[in-house]
Amino acid sequence: MDENASRGFCHGGRSAIRTTSSPPAADRCSAVYLGMLLCGAGFLLPYNSFITAVDYYQGKYPGSTIIFDMSFTYICTAFVALLVNNILVETFSLNVRISFGYVTALVMLCLVTIFDVSLEMFSSDVSYFVTLAAVSLIALGCTVQQSSFYGYTSMLPKRYTQAVMTGESAAGVIVSVNRILTKSFLSDPRRNTVIFFGVSIASVVLCCIIFHATRHTTFVRYHVGVCRTAALDEDARAITHQVCNPEEVGLVEILDGTVTRDHYGVLVLQSPSSPGPDTPAIPGGRDRSGPEQIARAHETQLKFKGHSYKRHISRWDSLKNGVRRRWAVAKGVWPFMLSIGLAYFVTLCLFPGIESEIVSCHWASWMPILLISIFNFSDFCGKVLASIPYEWPRGRLVFFSCLRIVLVPLMMLCAAPRSSPILKGETWAMLLSMLLGLTNGYFGSIPMILAPSTVPDEQKELTGNIMTLSYGLGLTLGSGVAYLLNLWLGPHLTIDPCLPSNSTTLFANISADIYLLPGHPPGNTSIY
Structure with missing residues (x-):
């Protein structure tokens, strides 16, 4: 999940996330x-x-x-x-x-x-x-x-x-x-x-x-959107507590006026009664749009009518x-x-x-x-x-x-x-x-x-x-x-273990016999 786009705020303890009964893609x-x-x-x-x-x-x-x-x-x-x-x-x-x-x-x-x-x-x-x-x-x-x-x-x-x-x-x-x-x-x-x-x-x-x-794909966007929405809801509850706590009010800046979008650490919430341009509004409060529309709706930033909140939290x-x-x-x-x-x-x-x-x-x-x-x-x-x-x-x-x-x-x-x-x-x-x-x-x-x-x-x-x-x-x-x-x-072997065990002795015996052949004086170990 791209958590950079999943930091949410909630006003007055209410979550602005709408539930959907539509089946997944x-x-x-x-x-x-x-x-x-x-x-x-x-x-x-x-x-x-x-x-x-x-x-x-x-x-x-x-x-x-x-x-x-x-x-x-x-x-x-x-x-x-x-x-x-x-x-x-x-x-x-x-x-x-x-x-x-x-x-x-x-x-x-x-x-x-x-x-x-x-x-x-x-x-x-x-x-x-x-x-x-x-x-x-x-x-x-x-x-x-x-x-x-x-x-x-x-x-x-x-x-x-x-x-x-x-x-x-x-x-x-x-x-x-x-x-x-x-x-x-x-x-x-x-x-x-x-x-x-x-x-x-x-x-x-x-x-x-x-x-x-x-x-x-619509399938991936839908399921990722569901988890992003859940994360938004969790963060919204946490930030609501911070906003309502006078000792921590410095962590939040209230910005009146134009809603700011697409900023890291900024999430704008809008009430369900004022849907955004990318969010289909369904009479009766239920979203009956298809998986493609649901996926797109999950990916949009949430808004809250009248205010936006900007979070200032240190790296530590x-x-x-x-x-x-x-x-x-x-x-x-x-x-x-x-x-x-x-x-x-x-x-x-x-x-x-x-x-x-x-x-x-x-x-x-x-x-x-x-x-x-x-x-x-x-x-x-x-x-x-x-x-x-x-x-x-x-x-x-x-x-x-x-x-x-x-x-x-x-x-x-x-x-x-x-x-x-x-x-x-x-x-x-x-x-x-x-x-x-x-x-x-x-x-x-x-x-x-x-x-x-x-x-x-x-x-x-x-x-x-x-x-x-x-x-x-x-x-x-x-x-x-x-x-x-x-x-x-232990260390690697210097002699090939696949050679016959008596190959060294056999070679020594052949070399000794070569010394006795005509034209091979002692000290000449070459067989060629």
């Missing part, structure tokens, strides 16, 4: 649902593009922790961006915040694709830094965008929050298919990576276009009020916050870092790509399952989120010790990756879907933002623990 052919699904894909697709190109980056920086570093850089920047976004959510409009994410991702993807991957203009050390810097800036833009999207969809019916979360997983599926195809058809790592990033750039552009088309007062509102919301939805935080904490302990360290003598450089792809496909299926209606008790939801922690030691046994893992073979790793993705998709979605339904309409966007903050905290802690798990695995 319909989502024809589920067009808005599909649009929100693609929008969800748009803000995670850039990050998924970097980590799914794991074979390229591991080949470019052998023996490094590039995947861990990209994950940790993204998550830490994302967490800081979440904090900043929750503070500044009322400063910039929702459209600006979401567009900022798209623009940032597109610019960084284009720069990396052209200058680093295609032209290879940087040295290895500089390229490493450029890659992490690009990931960090993408995290900044996409996190502001993601948090805003969850606040936005919290004002729509529950299934649209599920659509955005399914879109996040769809981003992983799209990127995985893209990487498998480009690697299969082109053997040159640089060329197939350039094409891979090019497809990702085109996908982000498409998602941006779809978002701007979706937000202008606004910040304190924001913290109080968020704390009040958090006290009601904390089980959902805990559940989603635990779900993503467990996932980031293992994905993508530890999964990229699992070695396969059969699949070689394809192994990390396959594991990441299996996770993405399973995550997508889990989020689709989350659309099936089921009212989870809060305690049970937290319990199952905690239960996923058993996946951490099991997955570690597929990678440790590096020379000879305890759970040998690719089947174990693939099975556990599938289970990790399936449970992440389900238990990472359910809390985000259920939480907004437990609060009033005027608190839905704040709920979406707070849930995203918990989600970010779980991601940050999980990515930090992933480094500790990687340290437990």
